[in-house]
Amino acid sequence: MASKKAIIKKIQIVLTKHFDSPQAAFNFFDKNGDGKLSKAEIVKLLKEAEISGFIRGLVGSTLISGYDKDGDGEINWKEFKKAIAEMAKDID
Template sequence: MVWTKEKILVNIEKLMRSKFAEPKEAFGYFDEDNDGFLIKSDFKKLLKEAKVSALIRGLVADFMLKSFDANGDGKVSWDEFQLAIKESGIKK
């Protein structure tokens, strides 16, 4: 299977729709240490649950972190996550 950006987004969208009522619920679930931020390991967990191949999970998690992290602090806040979800086209 070829993992394109679109395929990964479809898998993430399916996960969001099936498991969470709202994006805020997903954010809280994947924020394992409950500090209000997502880091690379949190994105890897999200990707694992979205059934993204283990071979590319680390690379995609790194890409997501860098893409979602608007202020460049190495972590993603709820506001950054919400903005990235809107921009990605993932539906609630």
């Protein structure tokens, strides 16, 4: 199983290589345009990051449980920004 650091690095690569900003990445993966990332939308981001299918669901659930501060089961833009900032700290 990939380490936390390896997963975070893969996510960062997708966000920095393919998008001009975290906001652009968020908007791209927010397929229904509701201003939130559902677990399915997060799993698509993880697939883009080449996280194996076996652990995408686990990582998606972990991201939601760790960063969903308003308890709605999704990640809004504010929560996404916080997650990106914390991931950047974890990789340094």
